Amino acid sequence: MVTVAERLPVPSVPRARVRRLGPNWYASVMGTAILGSAGLTLPAHAEALRDLFEGAWALSLIMLVALLAARTLHWTRHRDQAHADLLDPAMAPFYGCLSMALLSVGGGALTAGQDLIGAGTAVALDTVLFTAGTAVGLAAAVAVPYLMAVRHRVEPAQATPVWLLPLVAPMVSAALGPLLVPHLPAGQPRETLLLACLSLFGLSLFATLLMLPLVFARLVTCGPLPLALTPTVFLVLGPLGQSTTAVGRIADAAPGVVPAPYDRGLGVFAVLYGVPVMGFALLWLALASVHVVRARRQGMGFAMTWWAFTFPVGTCVTGAAVLARHTGLAVYDGLAVGLYALLAVAWSAAAVGTVRGLLSGELPTAPRPAPGVLRPATGRTRSGAAR
DSSP states (O other): OOOOOOOOOOOOOHHHHHHTOOGGGHHHHHHHHHHHHHHTTSTTOOHHHHHHHHHHHHHHHHHHHHHHHHHHHHHHHOHHHHHHHHTOTTTGGGHHHHHHHHHHHHHHHHHTSHHHHOHHHHHHHHHHHHHHHHHHHHHHHHHHHHHHHHTOOOOGGGOOGGGGHHHHHHHHHHHHGGGGGGGSOTTHHHHHHHHHHHHHHHHHHHHHHHHHHHHHHHHHHHOSOOGGGGGGGGGGHHHHHHHHHHHHHHHHHOTTTSOTTHHHHHHHHHHHHHHHHHHHHHHHHHHHHHHHHHHHHTTOOOOGGGGGGTHHHHHHHHHHHHHHHHHOOHHHHHHHHHHHHHHHHHHHHHHHHHHHHHHHTOOSOOOOOOTTOOOOTTOOOOTTTTO
């Protein structure tokens, strides 16, 4: 899911590669983690498939550790480039992916990873990653819009779905936090965390509602996105599927945690909110799909933006599964299975393209700005982009 860019051949030099390793790479961790955790929400999944889901989560954990180490090296040895990323309107929103990578791997520990690492270790790992991911997500939700307002030079015509990334991160916390509620002491600790998740839901929802009209208006008034950016149209599915998942899981955790009648009210809200939002998600899925088909016919090749096909679709899988549980309708079970099949195909395509790029030395590369995107006021640009 990542860069706005034409890929440039680069020498296979580890130091140069680390310099070009942006926060966008965390999207691959998110997409891999949800491949495992979303699979476990499917109705009557076979035991053999459970092994695959657990393997996907384990792979995401390995990827997260490797990327955290590489990004630490990036900040240590290439601080100028790291600062330039923050001042780059094309790259800064991807700092939201760090939060979502931490959260998705942590949440997966309690679902797909528990049998592999043990219940106690899974709870401890999720506690650490949830806390860190939520803190990073809240910081990104404030810092990135602030930088867009005071440092980045952006105009409405330059809006892309990438702008949603830092705003969606708190919604991921809202969706995964309820998994930790049963592991807290009864009473106020549980209720505090659950209502904090509800607050994070509202924070992310209203911030997304402010930004989404800019994205839609840009598509309608300025035409399709550049080919390499077209897959990011799928990012709009993220807040839709994740918010549906969040209200459903909050409702699941509410009985015995919040007093009546609020516990029952949250269950009603999960359905009244989730059903129409999932309807809009399906509409957007169709719209995004025809944009991608058009771009593919015009020559869209692989780019790291293909990871945008994974995590957002995965949130719709979990959202459909939540609705199936709360409504009892088989149609939502079928929808979850169909969306998961789409997720599996999308993950395979993104993973194969990424591995090929790494082996050939073409990845990671320094992205070029999309046409019309202005650079930061400081004049800094990503390495190689202006050369």
